[in-house]
Amino acid sequence: MKHWFITTDGSLKARWKKAFQNIAPLSANACHQVAKGDLVWVLTSVHEWPMLVPLLAERGATVVVMSYNPDDREALNALDLGARGYVHTLAASEVLSQVSLVVTNKGVWVGQELLAKVLSGSFKALQQRVESDRYQHSEYLALLSERERGVALAVARGATNKEVARQLDITERTVKAHMSAIFKKLAVRDRLQLILKLAPVAERVSQ
Numbered sequence: 337m338k339h340w341f342i343t344t345d346g347s348l349k350a351r352w353k354k355a356f357q358n359i360a361p362l363s364a365n366a367c368h369q370v371a372k373g374d375l376v377w378v379l380t381s382v383h384e385w386p387m388l389v390p391l392l393a394e395r396g397a398t399v400v401v402m403s404y405n406p407d408d409r410e411a412l413n414a415l416d417l418g419a420r421g422y423v424h425t426l427a428a429s430e431v432l433s434q435v436s437l438v439v440t441n442k443g444v445w446v447g448q449e450l451l452a453k454v455l456s457g458s459f460k461a462l463q464q465r466v467e468s469d470r471y472q473h474s475e476y477l478a479l480l481s482e483r484e485r486g487v488a489l490a491v492a493r494g495a496t497n498k499e500v501a502r503q504l505d506i507t508e509r510t511v512k513a514h515m516s517a518i519f520k521k522l523a524v525r526d527r528l529q530l531i532l533k534l535a536p537v538a539e540r541v542s543q
Contacts, residue, residue: 337440340369340376340397342388352377355429356436364388372396375436379403379425380410386417393418398439402427411446416532418525421445444528476533479521487514491527492534 340362341348348361362369362376364384370376376392378385380403392399400421401414411422420439423431435445477485483504490500497511504511515527524530 338371338374339436340374342376342378342382342385344379344381351427351429352432355432367391367395370395370397374398375400375440377402378419381425386413389414389417389419400435400439400445406447408447412532415444415446416529422447476522480518484514484518484521487511488518488522488530488534491515492531494531 337358339352339356339359341352341359342362342364346361346363348359353359364382367388370392372395374397376397377400378388378392380401382388385401389399389401399419400423401411401419402423402425403410404425406422406424414422420442421435421444423435423445427435438445477488480488483506486504487500490503495503497508497515500506500511501508518530519525522530522533524533
């Protein structure tokens with residue numbers, strides 16, 4: 337696995353070199369050099385970063401977005417675009433090593449406070465930031481059947497497949513079938529992306 341860093345000037349910081357041995361700079365227009373399984377670190381100071389993240393993810397790379405000014409909304413956007421991690425650009429080499437370990441093992445790395453909000457279903461603070469996007473979130477539900485909406489909203493509130501099955505009086509196998517259809521219709525790849533997409537409307541419906 338190779339570690340690529342996309343920066344504005346192509347420079348590599350000493351702490352990055354300390355954290356990883358197989359490391360190289362990468363220009364924004366040279367993504368074809370990235371191989372499946374590589375880890376690409378993209379700085380938000382690179383203007384094209386929102387376009388690069390999904391492009392790199394489609395190539396089979398694991399992507400971590402780095403920011404000098406971490407922000408919850410930016411982190412959510414990065415994850416929604418396909419990044420597996422979001423971390424401060426000035427993070428110590430030890431932290432970067434931990435991030436690499438987590439994301440390359442299919443985990444997600446974000447700040448602890450944001451992760452708690454996402455995984456606990458407590459989205460009230462984030463809800464204020466995406467108020468203007470509520471109509472779009474409601475449109476997502478319109479793409480689903482009535483049963484699929486019930487499953488999707490339950491999952492968005494943090495329910496497991498077993499809990500969803502019990503709430504809706506269906507089997508876990510049926511829940512999994514609905515989840516596959518939901519992922520396809522909403523163009524998401526996992527439960528985390530589904531939660532990020534439906535969190536605001538799920539919070540509102542539950543009130």
